[in-house]
Amino acid sequence: MSFLHSEFLYYMLPLIFILFGLLLTQKESHATFFSDEVIQKLRVSSNTLTLKARNALFMLIAVLMTIALAGPVIKDGKIEIKAKSADIMIALDISDSMLAEDVYPNRLKLAKQKALELLRLAPNERIGVIAFAKNSYLVSPLSFDHEAVAFLLKKLDTNSITEQGTDLMSMLQVVDKSIKKDSKKYLLILSDGGDKKNFSKEITFAKEKDIAVFVLGVGTPQGAPIKLEDGEFIKQNGKIIVSKLNDKIADLATKTGAVYIQGVNSDADVKAMLSEIERHSKKKELKSEEIEKYIPLFYYPLGLALLLLLIATSSMSKRVKVEVPGLFILGLLLFNSSSSYAGLLDFMHLDEAKKAYTQKNYAKSAEIYDAYAKKANHNESYYNAGNALYKQKKYKESIKNYEKATFSDKISRAKNFANMGNAYAKIADEKSLKKAIESYEKSLKLHEDKDTRENLEAVKKALKKKEQKKQQQQKNKNQKNKDNKKNKDNKNQKNKQNQKNQQNQKNKQDSQDKKAFKGSKKKDQNNEQRKSKKPSEEEKKQQKQQADKNKQKDKKKQEAQKKKEAAEKKQKKDKKKPASGSAAKAAKMKNKMSDAEEAKWLKALNNNQNTYLYRLNQSSKKKENSNEKPW
Known part of the structure; x- marks a missing residue:
C-alpha cells in the first residue's frame, strides 16, 4: 500500500497529536477543588462517556480523516494511453x-x-x-x-x-x-x-x-x-x-x-x-504514455471515522442533546425572521398566477406574481410579474420588476435583459431606445440569440431615424428663423426706399411750384411797368388785339371748363378708371401759369387726354413693345 498525497501525513498528523495530547493531559476544572474520592461520591452515574474518552475518540477520528486525505492506494499494474x-x-x-x-x-x-x-x-x-x-x-x-x-x-x-x-x-x-x-x-x-x-x-x-x-x-x-x-x-x-x-x-x-x-x-x-x-x-x-493503475482505499478510513463520530456524539447527555439543537433553531428563527420565505401552500397561488397568464388575464397574474415576489423575494416571480405587466403595456412598471430579478445562470439573466430591452423599445423615446440598446447588448454578451440580435439592429435603426428627424426639425427651425429675419430686413429696406421716393417727389413738386411762382411774379412786374407808361396809338392797337385774343382765350377756357366737367362726371361713373390727383394740382397752378404754359395745358385738353398732367419738354417718340408687361 502507498499514499498518493503523503504530505498530509507529514504536516497534519504531528499537529493533531500535539493538540489532543494537551487536551487529554489537562485536568477538569472541578478537580482543582475536590479530591478523587469526593468526586466519586458526588458524581451521578450515567451512560455518557467521560470527557477524556470523548476527546480520545475525536483524536482518532481526526487521524483517520487525515489518512483518507493522504489517498491510500494499492498498485494494480500499468495501462497505456494514446492521444x-x-x-x-x-x-x-x-x-x-x-x-x-x-x-x-x-x-x-x-x-x-x-x-x-x-x-x-x-x-x-x-x-x-x-x-x-x-x-x-x-x-x-x-x-x-x-x-x-x-x-x-x-x-x-x-x-x-x-x-x-x-x-x-x-x-x-x-x-x-x-x-x-x-x-x-x-x-x-x-x-x-x-x-x-x-x-x-x-x-x-x-x-x-x-x-x-x-x-x-x-x-x-x-x-x-x-x-x-x-x-x-x-x-x-x-x-x-x-x-x-x-x-x-x-x-x-x-x-x-x-x-x-x-x-x-x-x-x-x-x-x-x-x-x-x-x-x-x-x-x-x-x-x-504508460500510467500506473491504482485501487483506491480512502473510503475505509473515512467510513470508520464517520462511525466513530456517530458514537462520540450520540453518547452525550440528554440535556446537551436536547438544548443545543433547540438554541440553534431559536437563533436561526431570530436572525432570519426578516427574510421570510414561501409557505407550504404558496405553490397553489403560483399555479393560479400561471393559469391566469395563460388565459390572458394579465392583470390578475401580475398582481399574484408581484405579491409573492415581495413576500418571498423570489427572482422568477419578479420576472413573471414583469412579463404580465409588459402584456398590459405597462412598460415602466415591467422594467422595475425586471431590474429586481437577479438570476445566477447566464441564460436566465440574458432573457431578463432581452425582455427589459423590449420594454424600453416599446416606450420608443430617444432615451428609452438608448436604454434598450444597452439591455440588448448585455443580453448578447451573456448568450447569443438571433431574435435579440435582430431586435438590437431594429432599435438602432429606429434611434438613427429619430436623431435624423430631430436634426431635420432643428435645421428647418433655423432656416425659418433665417427667412423671417431676411423678410423683416427686406421690409425695412422697402419702407426706407418708399420714404426716400416720397421725399424726392415732394422736393420735385416744391421745385416746380417755386418755378411757376417766379414766372407769374415776373409777368406781374412786366404788366406794372407797362401800366406806368402812357400807351401810344400803336400800343392801343396792340392792346385791342390782345383783348380780342383774351376774349378768344376766355371762350376757349369756358369750353375747356365744360369738357373738364363732362370728363369728371364720366370718371365718377367709370369706377375702374382711377381718378388722377393732378387735377387738383392743376387747379392750384391755374393762377400761377404763364401764357405759354396755359396754351400747352389747353392743347392737352383738346387732344382728349385721360390725364391732367402735362409736360414742359418735348416728348420723344418710342417704339411700342407688345411683349412688355403692363406693370
Whole structure:
C-alpha cells in the first residue's frame, strides 16, 4: 500500500497529536477543588462517556480523516494511453466580398461563428487557422488550446490583409508548409468562392500534396452588393458590384475526395461537416504514455471515522442533546425572521398566477406574481410579474420588476435583459431606445440569440431615424428663423426706399411750384411797368388785339371748363378708371401759369387726354413693345 498525497501525513498528523495530547493531559476544572474520592461520591452515574474518552475518540477520528486525505492506494499494474487526432486546418476568407450581407449579419461574421462552433464541437482535435485573400497568412498553428485559437480567430477582419482578392493557390501552399508532409492533410475552407471558374490547378496541387479540401460555402446564389465601413458600395466602371456565391468551388472539394456543403444560418451545416471530416479522416497517434493503475482505499478510513463520530456524539447527555439543537433553531428563527420565505401552500397561488397568464388575464397574474415576489423575494416571480405587466403595456412598471430579478445562470439573466430591452423599445423615446440598446447588448454578451440580435439592429435603426428627424426639425427651425429675419430686413429696406421716393417727389413738386411762382411774379412786374407808361396809338392797337385774343382765350377756357366737367362726371361713373390727383394740382397752378404754359395745358385738353398732367419738354417718340408687361 502507498499514499498518493503523503504530505498530509507529514504536516497534519504531528499537529493533531500535539493538540489532543494537551487536551487529554489537562485536568477538569472541578478537580482543582475536590479530591478523587469526593468526586466519586458526588458524581451521578450515567451512560455518557467521560470527557477524556470523548476527546480520545475525536483524536482518532481526526487521524483517520487525515489518512483518507493522504489517498491510500494499492498498485494494480500499468495501462497505456494514446492521444490521437485528425489535424484540421481552417482557412477563412477575409476578402472584401465577405462583407456582403446576403446572409445575417454578413458573410465574414457568419463564417467566424461557424469556425468557433467547430472549435466547440471538436474539443479533442488539433485545429489551426489560416486567413487568406490575395495572400495567405498562418494565424494559428495546429493546437489543442482552442481558447487561444478562438481568441485569434475573433480578431480577424477584412483589414487584416491589405491586398484584396481571393487566391486559393497561395492558401493551399501555406497549408502544405504548416502541416508535416508525411501525413494526410485535412483543410476546411470557409469562403464565398471568389470569381474564379476553373480550379484545375488547385485540384492538381491538392492531390499532389495529399490535401483533402472540405468547403463550406458562405453566401447565396442571388448575392448582394459589398458595403464598406463608410457606407459606400464597391463599384467597378461606375456600376455597383453584386457578389454571388461561386458554386464552382464545389469541384475543388469533390475532386480531392472531400465534401462541399452550402452554409445555412443554423449550426446544422457545421455538425454535418464535422461528421464528414471524422468519417474521411484517419486519426494519427500524437503521443502515447504508460500510467500506473491504482485501487483506491480512502473510503475505509473515512467510513470508520464517520462511525466513530456517530458514537462520540450520540453518547452525550440528554440535556446537551436536547438544548443545543433547540438554541440553534431559536437563533436561526431570530436572525432570519426578516427574510421570510414561501409557505407550504404558496405553490397553489403560483399555479393560479400561471393559469391566469395563460388565459390572458394579465392583470390578475401580475398582481399574484408581484405579491409573492415581495413576500418571498423570489427572482422568477419578479420576472413573471414583469412579463404580465409588459402584456398590459405597462412598460415602466415591467422594467422595475425586471431590474429586481437577479438570476445566477447566464441564460436566465440574458432573457431578463432581452425582455427589459423590449420594454424600453416599446416606450420608443430617444432615451428609452438608448436604454434598450444597452439591455440588448448585455443580453448578447451573456448568450447569443438571433431574435435579440435582430431586435438590437431594429432599435438602432429606429434611434438613427429619430436623431435624423430631430436634426431635420432643428435645421428647418433655423432656416425659418433665417427667412423671417431676411423678410423683416427686406421690409425695412422697402419702407426706407418708399420714404426716400416720397421725399424726392415732394422736393420735385416744391421745385416746380417755386418755378411757376417766379414766372407769374415776373409777368406781374412786366404788366406794372407797362401800366406806368402812357400807351401810344400803336400800343392801343396792340392792346385791342390782345383783348380780342383774351376774349378768344376766355371762350376757349369756358369750353375747356365744360369738357373738364363732362370728363369728371364720366370718371365718377367709370369706377375702374382711377381718378388722377393732378387735377387738383392743376387747379392750384391755374393762377400761377404763364401764357405759354396755359396754351400747352389747353392743347392737352383738346387732344382728349385721360390725364391732367402735362409736360414742359418735348416728348420723344418710342417704339411700342407688345411683349412688355403692363406693370
